[in-house]
Amino acid sequence: MPYEVRFTRRALADVDAALAWLSSRSASAALWRAGLIGRVAALEQSPDRYPAADEAADVGMDLRELLYGRRRGVYRILFTIDGSVVHIHRVRHAAQDRLRPGDV
Numbered sequence: 028m029p030y031e032v033r034f035t036r037r038a039l040a041d042v043d044a045a046l047a048w049l050s051s052r053s054a055s056a057a058l059w060r061a062g063l064i065g066r067v068a069a070l071e072q073s074p075d076r077y078p079a080a081d082e083a084a085d086v087g088m089d090l091r092e093l094l095y096g097r098r099r100g101v102y103r104i105l106f107t108i109d110g111s112v113v114h115i116h117r118v119r120h121a122a123q124d125r126l127r128p129g130d131v
Contacts, residue, residue, distance in 0.1 A: 029071045030108070034115045037131075041118040045102065059100075063118070066095040067104060070113045080105055082125040090116070090131070105131075 034042075042063065049056035070077075070093065080092040080103070093104040101121040107114050116131050 030074055030111050030113045032067055032070050032113045032115065035117075038115040038118050045118065045120070059096075063095055063102070063104075066093065067115065069093070070106065070115075074106065074108050074113045077106075080126075082127075086126055086128050086131050088131060090126075094121070096121075 042060070046056050046060055049059055074091065077091045077093050080090040083090040088107055091106055091108070093106065095102045095104055099122075103117075103119050103121055104115060105117040105119065105126065107116065117126065119126075
């Protein structure tokens with residue numbers, strides 16, 4: 028059964044901010060976005076195979092993470108599963124601080 032994947036406004040703002048930052052430093056920002064969307068598509072099949080995020084207990088949610096990127100360019104796609112819907116809550120660079128309860 029395929030899941031429906033939905034981005035929250037905050038997650039879309041995270042993607043826009045990452046794109047703006049990458050665009051100012053590299054010509055491959057569009058490739059990054061396409062790769063991110065492709066990686067998120069993996070959540071349509073079996074999102075429960077991805078591990079809990081480190082801060083899941085801190086934020087009081089069954090928050091999971093999917094990693095995208097390589098080396099210093101790794102981003103954490105933080106999501107929850109609600110029935111047949113996957114909610115993408117945040118897209119954050121791995122070097123950013125962990126989420127706190129008000130960050131989701």
